[in-house]
Amino acid sequence: xxxxxxIDMDAFYASVEQRDFPQYRNKPVVVGGDPAIRGVxxxxxxxxxxxxIHSAMACSQALRLCSQAIFVRPRFEVxxxxxxxxxxxxxxxxxxxxxxxxxxxxxxVTQCNRTFGSxxxxxxxxxxxxxxxxxxxxxxxxSYNKFLAKIASDLDKPNGLTLITEKQGPNFxxxxxxxxxxxxxxxxxxxxxxxxxxxxxDLLAWSLDELKPLFGKASLYYYNAxxxxxxxxxxxxxxxxxxxxxxxxxxxxxxxxxxLEKLHQLAAEVWQEMQQKxxxxxxxxVKVKFDDFVQVTRAKTVSRxxxxxxxxxxxxxxxxxxxxxxxxxxxxxxxTVSNLDMLNSVKKEQQLFLL
Amino acid sequence: xxxxxxxxxxxxPLQQIIGAVxxxxxxxxxxxxxxxxxxxxxxxxxxDLEVELVATLNTELGETGDATIPARKLLDIxxxxxxxxxxxxxxxxxxxxxxxxxxxxxxxxxxxxxxPIIDDLELDVSVVISEGDLRSLIEKTAFAMAQQxxxxxxxxxxxxxxxxxIKTVATDGHRLALSEIKHKTDVDEVRQIIxxxxxxxxLQRLLTNDDNQVTVAxxxxxxxxxxxxxxxxxxxxxxxxxxYQRVLPEEEGNTAKMDKLHLKQALTRASILSNEKxxxxxxxxxxxxxxxQANNPEHEExxxxxxxxYQGERLEVGFNVVYLLDVLNALESEEVEVIIxxxxxxxxxxxxxxxxxxxxxxxxxx
Numbered sequence: 172x173x174x175x176x177x178i179d180m181d182a183f184y185a186s187v188e189q190r191d192f193p194q195y196r197n198k199p200v201v202v203g204g205d206p207a208i209r210g211v212x213x214x215x216x217x218x219x220x221x222x223x224i225h226s227a228m229a230c231s232q233a234l235r236l237c238s239q240a241i242f243v244r245p246r247f248e249v250x251x252x253x254x255x256x257x258x259x260x261x262x263x264x265x266x267x268x269x270x271x272x273x274x275x276x277x278x279x280v281t282q283c284n285r286t287f288g289s290x291x292x293x294x295x296x297x298x299x300x301x302x303x304x305x306x307x308x309x310x311x312x313x314s315y316n317k318f319l320a321k322i323a324s325d326l327d328k329p330n331g332l333t334l335i336t337e338k339q340g341p342n343f344x345x346x347x348x349x350x351x352x353x354x355x356x357x358x359x360x361x362x363x364x365x366x367x368x369x370x371x372x373d374l375l376a377w378s379l380d381e382l383k384p385l386f387g388k389a390s391l392y393y394y395n396a397x398x399x400x401x402x403x404x405x406x407x408x409x410x411x412x413x414x415x416x417x418x419x420x421x422x423x424x425x426x427x428x429x430x431l432e433k434l435h436q437l438a439a440e441v442w443q444e445m446q447q448k449x450x451x452x453x454x455x456x457v458k459v460k461f462d463d464f465v466q467v468t469r470a471k472t473v474s475r476x477x478x479x480x481x482x483x484x485x486x487x488x489x490x491x492x493x494x495x496x497x498x499x500x501x502x503x504x505x506x507t508v509s510n511l512d513m514l515n516s517v518k519k520e521q522q523l524f525l526l
Numbered sequence: 527x528x529x530x531x532x533x534x535x536x537x538x539p540l541q542q543i544i545g546a547v548x549x550x551x552x553x554x555x556x557x558x559x560x561x562x563x564x565x566x567x568x569x570x571x572x573x574d575l576e577v578e579l580v581a582t583l584n585t586e587l588g589e590t591g592d593a594t595i596p597a598r599k600l601l602d603i604x605x606x607x608x609x610x611x612x613x614x615x616x617x618x619x620x621x622x623x624x625x626x627x628x629x630x631x632x633x634x635x636x637x638x639x640x641x642p643i644i645d646d647l648e649l650d651v652s653v654v655i656s657e658g659d660l661r662s663l664i665e666k667t668a669f670a671m672a673q674q675x676x677x678x679x680x681x682x683x684x685x686x687x688x689x690x691x692i693k694t695v696a697t698d699g700h701r702l703a704l705s706e707i708k709h710k711t712d713v714d715e716v717r718q719i720i721x722x723x724x725x726x727x728x729l730q731r732l733l734t735n736d737d738n739q740v741t742v743a744x745x746x747x748x749x750x751x752x753x754x755x756x757x758x759x760x761x762x763x764x765x766x767x768x769x770y771q772r773v774l775p776e777e778e779g780n781t782a783k784m785d786k787l788h789l790k791q792a793l794t795r796a797s798i799l800s801n802e803k804x805x806x807x808x809x810x811x812x813x814x815x816x817x818x819q820a821n822n823p824e825h826e827e828x829x830x831x832x833x834x835x836y837q838g839e840r841l842e843v844g845f846n847v848v849y850l851l852d853v854l855n856a857l858e859s860e861e862v863e864v865i866i867x868x869x870x871x872x873x874x875x876x877x878x879x880x881x882x883x884x885x886x887x888x889x890x891x892x
Contacts (some may be wrong), residue, residue: 485676522700525888
């Protein structure tokens with residue numbers, strides 16, 4: 172049985188601001204863009220959350236919800252330094268650490284609980300170390316796989332610790348609303364609800380063969396998740412899975428031509444990063460967010476690795492068209508490539524061209 | 527309109543044409559079939575605007591009229607009804623009622639006049655050929671078509687017709703497959719068309735009875751193949767196919783003759799060590815001996831040796847093993863000839879002594 176801990180910093184960016192600026196303490200703090208020019212909320216303090224503010228919300232809306240909110244711009248350099256401190260703490264307990272972002276990570280402590288004690292004690296020790304060294308609090312979730320550990324860390328925030336044992340796992344998943352499953356976003360949630368799936372228990376009734384035609388590749392994950400199973404490893408040397416660039420415009424775009432132009436610029440940025448990282452890709456995704464915040468993505472996978480920027484740009488018009496942008500106002504556009512492959516491993520085998 | 531038909535008479539034509547119905551359509555009408563009953567008979571039409579399939583049904587005519595009906599639902603209903611069931615279809619403006627025995631389905635339908643039919647055909651050349659010949663021309667080449675290539679004209683099959691022959695050619699830029707049959711036609715000037723990938727795949731599914739004669743008609747923008755009780759129409763890819771003659775290597779050169787089955791087995795074994803990313807294998811062709819080598823990034827190695835008929839200089843060439851296996855699967859003879867100059871030039875693979883089907887594979891640098 173594996174022992175996985177998920178550590179999630181509590182309102183990370185906002186807590187850092189409150190730590191460094193005492194005048195912000197016990198006040199609704201919103202870290203993000205400028206509400207005047209349509210920035211979005213990156214993180215907000217727990218005081219701000221009581222007003223209904225949450226991350227990814229437009230700052231202008233946050234301001235409407237709470238007029239006394241303090242808006243601050245993110246200081247990523249500081250966050251990154253603190254994040255590194257936190258990672259160092261984690262690595263002092265185990266080598267198997269998989270950071271998901273600056274403020275959360277998975278740890279596999281199966282091997283180390285003999286030296287340090289139970290996983291619960293390790294998690295507590297990590298929380299204590301983090302608080303001592305950074306002055307910030309984190310919540311921990313402990314379970315026998317990543318899926319449950321992540322859910323557990325969210326159950327008792329802030330500064331909480333939740334353990335889901337092997338015995339509790341299946342029952343716990345059964346009563347869990349489907350939207351709380353990691354990896355099930357609003358779209359899948361709606362689709363499942365249309366099928367009468369509201370909780371893990373409902374999902375349990377579906378066989379793998381029944382899920383397959385509806386959810387494709389993801390069905391195995393859903394099927395296992397409903398049973399409290401998840402065999403994904405904690406990957407300590409995580410490779411990047413995608414490279415992307417996106418932009419929120421100061422003013423909504425209406426002209427498809429202009430949108431295509433912006434996509435070309437974004438594609439050029441993505442291509443530049445691909446070259447820097449020496450990777451190639453096979454899937455191109457265009458993301459469109461409309462003025463009503465409805466977001467769609469359209470993707471295409473090509474049969475051979477992308478070797479030139481035109482191999483991205485040639486698909487942009489089609490993907491944009493598929494997003495049904497005609498006659499609508501667009502506030503954000505993004506281009507992402509995925510299905511990445513290291514160039515040097517591709518170079519090793521070089522197919523010669525006939526034409 | 528109203529009609530009554532035996533399940534068996536409806537099921538097969540439905541299965542034949544369903545492939546044209548895309549699972550994700552851009553237009554609601556495209557998820558439907560058009561049922562048309564007039565003095566010429568009863569027909570079912572499915573289309574994705576690129577490929578159109580029309581099946582003629584063996585049934586007594588009911589009243590004349592047109593209707594559309596959700597295609598996949600009708601097929602699923604038909605499939606799940608018991609053998610020998612008699613199916614009644616009764617269609618009014620917005621609803622179609624499909625019933626059989628004690629089962630009854632009320633399905634939504636869309637106006638038949640909105641159903642898109644390819645009608646701007648200008649077919650100016652036609653060739654009569656056996657279904658078997660057409661099937662063979664496609665089967666022997668279609669696997670080499672490109673998939674979603676930026677060079678859109680590679681995402682299809684070239685059909686070339688002349689007074690003396692019919693040819694098909696497919697290439698994805700790394701390999702090329704060509705097949706031809708001698709066949710007298712009325713075509714006086716060489717004619718080339720490119721049938722898109724989906725059309726090729728649908729057509730291939732329809733060709734099941736080798737002895738039937740079929741008519742292949744070509745126009746500037748369309749191809750239409752008429753089979754007994756079935757009509758296939760596809761738009762063409764508007765583009766120029768590469769000059770394939772230029773990449774066909776000389777038939778002279780270092781020729782290695784080998785047993786096809788042995789080679790296939792050796793490659794299949796070696797490919798155990800290849801994967802999605804590493805498909806390269808090494809062929810070492812030496813005096814009457816062929817060594818197949820494979821290794822992967824984990825530094826595992828496979829080696830397989832076989833006797834061949836070869837008296838030339840020693841050659842060491844890398845290939846994508848999938849490309850080679852595709853070719854061997856398409857060739858029918860027991861013995862194959864591999865003609866190759868060096869590790870940087872394309873290899874020509876043919877059945878011994880036969881040039882009707884020719885395969886060109888470009889090496890890999892390993």
